[in-house]
Amino acid sequence: MRVQGKMFLGLAVFILASAIVYGYWSKEPAGTTALFLAFGLSVMIGFYLAFTARRADTGAQDNENADVADDAGEVGFFSPHSWQPLSLAIGGALAFLGVIFGWWLLYFSAPMLLIGLYGWVFEYYRGENQTQ
Template identity: 80%
Template sequence: MKVQGRMFIWLSVFILAMAIVYGVWSKEPAGTTALFLAFGLSIMIGYYLAFTARRVDTGAQDNKDADVADDAGELGFFSPHSWQPLALGVGASLAFLGVVFGWWLLYFSAPIILIGIWGWVFEYYRGENQNQ
């Protein structure tokens, strides 16, 4: 995780430099704003990875003498089959289309997004996946 954190932090430094250069040369607000937002996202991810790397065990990717097999094993729990991301994707697509075609489309997308979030959060508290 340390390597990924450093990569994102250096990426954010590069994006910040490019945002400043682009803003000075082009005087175009949309692209400059997008680059500054990309800087913000990159620095948040880099800080999170660097902050988390100090609190977790050293992974094989942080050891220069590690083999590929050293990082084998269980990586975590992932839902084997869930329909909730599909509902969230459809709801988010409708919401973003609402920006293009009209804000009235948000009246249809908001309930779909809320149902998807509710279903995803409580997926393992009901039905066949309920924990005993």
């Protein structure tokens, strides 16, 4: 992760220089603000990756003499199947349609969102997927 952290911090320096030059030459506030916000996002991601790299084990991407096969193996745990994201998607779609057509749609979307969120958070605490 060190490499990715350095890449994002380098990108942040480039975006900062671009924002300063663009703001000086164009005198246009919207684009200048967008570039400064992109600089801030790049700095946040870069510092997060650099901070995480100190606590995590050194990966194969940080070793110059590593092979591709050195990074093989289990990456993490991913849920094999879940219906909860579908409930969240339907609830979110209804909520955004509520902004367009009327706030009354939020009465239908809020329960869908809450049921989906509750189900996703507690998915592995009940039913057939319960962990020991």
